[in-house]
Amino acid sequence: MTILVSGGAGFIGGNFVLDWLAGSDEAVINVDKLTYAGNLDTLKLLEGDVRHIFVRADIGDREAICRLLMEHEPRAVINFAAESHVDRSIHGPGDFIQTNVVGTFNLLETVRAYWNELPADEKGAFRFLHVSTDEVYGTLEANDPPFSETNTFEPNSPYSASKAASDHLVRAWHHTYGLPVLTTNCSNNYGPYHFPEKLIPLVILNALNGKPLPIYGDGQQIRDWLYVKDHCSAIRRVLEAGKVGETYNVGGWNEKANLDVVKTICSLLDELQPRADGQGYAAQITYVTDRPGHDRRYAIDARKLERELGWKPAETFESGIRKTVEWYLANQAWVSNVTSGAYREWVSTQYGA
Ligand SMILES: NC(=O)c1ccc[n+]([C@@H]2O[C@H](COP(=O)([O-])OP(=O)(O)OC[C@H]3O[C@@H](n4cnc5c(N)ncnc54)[C@H](O)[C@@H]3O)[C@@H](O)[C@H]2O)c1
Numbered sequence: 001m002t003i004l005v006s007g008g009a010g011f012i013g014g015n016f017v018l019d020w021l022a023g024s025d026e027a028v029i030n031v032d033k034l035t036y037a038g039n040l041d042t043l044k045l046l047e048g049d050v051r052h053i054f055v056r057a058d059i060g061d062r063e064a065i066c067r068l069l070m071e072h073e074p075r076a077v078i079n080f081a082a083e084s085h086v087d088r089s090i091h092g093p094g095d096f097i098q099t100n101v102v103g104t105f106n107l108l109e110t111v112r113a114y115w116n117e118l119p120a121d122e123k124g125a126f127r128f129l130h131v132s133t134d135e136v137y138g139t140l141e142a143n144d145p146p147f148s149e150t151n152t153f154e155p156n157s158p159y160s161a162s163k164a165a166s167d168h169l170v171r172a173w174h175h176t177y178g179l180p181v182l183t184t185n186c187s188n189n190y191g192p193y194h195f196p197e198k199l200i201p202l203v204i205l206n207a208l209n210g211k212p213l214p215i216y217g218d219g220q221q222i223r224d225w226l227y228v229k230d231h232c233s234a235i236r237r238v239l240e241a242g243k244v245g246e247t248y249n250v251g252g253w254n255e256k257a258n259l260d261v262v263k264t265i266c267s268l269l270d271e272l273q274p275r276a277d278g279q280g281y282a283a284q285i286t287y288v289t290d291r292p293g294h295d296r297r298y299a300i301d302a303r304k305l306e307r308e309l310g311w312k313p314a315e316t317f318e319s320g321i322r323k324t325v326e327w328y329l330a331n332q333a334w335v336s337n338v339t340s341g342a343y344r345e346w347v348s349t350q351y352g353a
Contacts, residue, residue, distance in 0.1 A: 004029040004074040006059045006107065007081030009038035011194045012131065012228055016080065017052065018045060019232040027051045029072050031065065033058045033099075037084065039338045042193040060103040062110045069114040076127040076239060077111050079104065082166075085197055086135075086159045090292060093158035100162035101169070104130070108173045115179060129182045129239050130170040134224070134249065135160035136185060139295035146224070146299035149185070149247050156293050167247075174245045182242040184235060186250035187300040191228030191320065192327040196339060199258060200321075203265050204328045205335060207281045208273070213266070217290030219259030222297040226252035227320030230313035237311045248309070251300025254317040259285075261321075268325045 003020075007013040008030035017028050027050075032038045034056050046052040053072070057064040059081045069077075081103065083089065083096045108128070115126050137147040138154030153168075155161040167183055174181040194201040203213050234250040242248060256264075266281035275281060305311045315323070328335065 002027045002029060002072050002074045003076045003078060004031065004068065004072065005078045005080060006031045007038070007079070008032055009034060009040055009042060009054070010080060010084070011037070011042075011198075012189055012231060013080035014039070014042035014193050015191065015228045016078070016232045016235060017043060019229060020236070021046065021049065021051055025051060027053065027072075029068055029074060030054045031057050031059065031068065032081065035083070036344070037195050039193070039195070039334075041334055041337050058103065059099070060106040062106055065107060065110045066114065069110065075122070075125060076129065077107075078129045078131065078235065078239065079107060080131045081107075082131075082163065084159070086157045087197075087291065089157055089159035089162070093162075096158050096162040100159075101165045104166035105169055108169060108179065112173060112177055112179050124180075127180050127182055127239055127242075127244070128170070128173075129184070129235065129242075130167065131235065132167050132183055132185045133160065133163050134185050134187045134251065134298050134300050135295065136164040136167055137298075140297040140299055142297065144297075144299075146251070146301040147185075147249060148301040149249055149304055156295055171245075171247075180244045182238050182244065183247040184238055184250050185247060185300075186231050186234070187224035187226050187252065187298060189226055189228045189231050191324050192331070193334070194228070194324075196335060200261065200265065200324060201328065201335075203262050204269070204325060207266065207269050207284060208329075211284070212286035213262055213281070213284045214286055214288045215259055215262060216288060216294060219262070219287070220257045220296075221294060222255050222257050222299070223261075224251045224299045225254045225256055225261070225317050225320070226250065226313060227315040227323070230315055230320075233314070234305060234311050237309050238305070241309050243308070248305045249300045249302050250305060250311075251302040252313045252315070252317065252320075253300075253302070255297075255299050256317060264317075264321055265325060268322060272325060273329060
């Protein structure tokens, strides 16, 4: 048996592939376009492992994806591939529409054609799992209840609007064509192999490099943090037992203000790798102009996933953030490789422009 994962060289997809193959011998076809966010270094542990087949391709390339589906006959497709950074979506929304909306549409159409031709028993067992975000629900006021699966979609950024559009397409492909889909809407992830443009890895690396730790606005934007390996276990559980056509919210019950997250990282670094001058890392905190349309609060009600599928996160924020800081301290080579031009050069030599 085989599964096909798209976006498996990115942060969550990469962690998922590593986790999957640590616990199962079922092969993974890993399809990734290798944008700036995709890093094969994340998958180094799998070099020479016949259970992992990496293919550089765009989810929107129907011919390439069709070939892979026919050749490997996966029993499931898990779609992680996306443009995922809100700031980038503000400066250049086009790529977000192209990959998240048009790319998902093309992937759905390619998968539907493959699924239609499967023998009846395989057709019934097949799953298309779409990985999405809590940002599709918009923003919460301080006293609002957390987002449940029945909240309306009110996306506020080009990123969340493009993800909301893709969620709607996935839903429609089930209701119209019967494609056996599952959707997960997860809160903010953190953990190993996170590209250092996002808050947590950026703060760790800037702190260690003596750079300012930028805080948007007043730093009181609240996010509900989930350790990435808990997201991976939730996806595995939904794939295994989720009810076709349903969506499942995934979250860690860890609402934290951005400023508190940054201060926690500073304290951990003070303990694990103190500054040479004896000052605390918090001295590097700098306030910068807020992001336009910045959502104030996200929080996930993950009770459906717990009640129906028995999933719970294994990490608290305190245990997960300590593991994350320790991982970045122990893996500086990964960081310098993904942030250096050398990696991009290697990708274009290896795969062409
Ligand atoms: N990071 C989070 O906190 C978070 C939270 C909830 C949901 N999500 C969702 O999870 C998924 C993965 O997020 P992430 O943080 O790992 O993102 P990421 O940006 O780290 O990785 C995305 C991966 O997709 C690949 N990719 C981009 N466009 C592609 C295309 N057209 N075809 C094939 N591959 C392409 C990139 O090369 C990269 O490897 C996304 O769909 C995102 O919306 C992320």
